[in-house]
Amino acid sequence: MGRRTAIIGAVCLVTICLVVTYAAIRDKAKFSTQAENEARARKGKIQAEIKGLAEHPWAGEYYEGDGLGVGISLSLAPESGFVFEWHGCMGVYDRNYGLASFADDRVRLSFTFPNNREGFQGISPEFIPVSWGPRRYLIPPRKMIEFCNSVNADDEPRQDIHGMHLIRWGDEKKPVQGWPTVPAGFQRYLLKKPITTEIVAVGTPKLRPSLADWKFKDTPVTLKGGKDIGLRPGMEMHVTAPEPVFESILVGAVKDHTAEGVMTGIGEGSVGPKVGWKLSTAVRR
Numbered sequence: 001m002g003r004r005t006a007i008i009g010a011v012c013l014v015t016i017c018l019v020v021t022y023a024a025i026r027d028k029a030k031f032s033t034q035a036e037n038e039a040r041a042r043k044g045k046i047q048a049e050i051k052g053l054a055e056h057p058w059a060g061e062y063y064e065g066d067g068l069g070v071g072i073s074l075s076l077a078p079e080s081g082f083v084f085e086w087h088g089c090m091g092v093y094d095r096n097y098g099l100a101s102f103a104d105d106r107v108r109l110s111f112t113f114p115n116n117r118e119g120f121q122g123i124s125p126e127f128i129p130v131s132w133g134p135r136r137y138l139i140p141p142r143k144m145i146e147f148c149n150s151v152n153a154d155d156e157p158r159q160d161i162h163g164m165h166l167i168r169w170g171d172e173k174k175p176v177q178g179w180p181t182v183p184a185g186f187q188r189y190l191l192k193k194p195i196t197t198e199i200v201a202v203g204t205p206k207l208r209p210s211l212a213d214w215k216f217k218d219t220p221v222t223l224k225g226g227k228d229i230g231l232r233p234g235m236e237m238h239v240t241a242p243e244p245v246f247e248s249i250l251v252g253a254v255k256d257h258t259a260e261g262v263m264t265g266i267g268e269g270s271v272g273p274k275v276g277w278k279l280s281t282a283v284r285r
Helices: 003-026 033-052 141-152 184-189
Strands: 059-066 073-078 081-088 093-104 106-112 126-132 133-138 163-168 195-201 207-211 213-223 236-241 248-254 258-268 278-280
Touching: 033 059, 033 073, 033 081, 033 093, 059 133, 126 141, 133 141, 141 163, 141 184, 141 236, 213 248
Parallel strands: none
Antiparallel strands: 059 073, 059 163, 073 081, 081 093, 093 106, 106 126, 126 133, 133 163, 195 213, 195 278, 207 213, 213 258, 236 248, 236 278, 248 258
16 A cells, blocks of 8 residues: 555544534535435445446445555446445445446446535545446546556556455456556556666755645655656656555656656655655555
């Protein structure tokens, strides 16, 4: 699991109580008994429809999460629509349901309740179905590079249900070979071998607020190598040396022989980065 994923999980666990309380006050309808019953009934129809379908390119029951504060389920089928729920240690954090349609190689959701995507609420209104052998994933367009990063880091194909991309239940046990079928524009982000580099300069960090009582610390860095070594904007580079450090850097602007990136830490006193740190698109295991 990448450093950015770990940061999201940590923030989620600390702030989830505030988010749930706020959501419940603002969106009482989606947390009502009536909505709960409707979601349960719709999910039953979806499950029945799925059983009657042959191998389908996107219908199914999907999950992503860490098993703690993030547990997102999405069930959907062509005729019965979809049900989305976010479960955590305190119960249901968010819920929605409605119709599901497919056009232009994308699944689109039409919501019954407002799909407020603030903090840790809501879900993407559209997904790109991605197949990987017998596996099926649903990836929001804006997270396609992040999915490719997970493949490069060997976080995917994952071996259990927990992970940060929607996967059809049961597919996590299915072996795969080759590459996932991501859209053509993203295939170049899937690497046959890891890209390695190092930090050659560190800029001045900037602090920004979080939903909790700490601040994020964003530190700009310059990397050795750019287009010449295959770096692209949005790639995630993981620290491989020094060994005690488990951090990652998100690549931004890429030039011919250098690239800019940002390392995000939690708290003003968070560590590094330092000139000379070694980086790779693969995670040190």
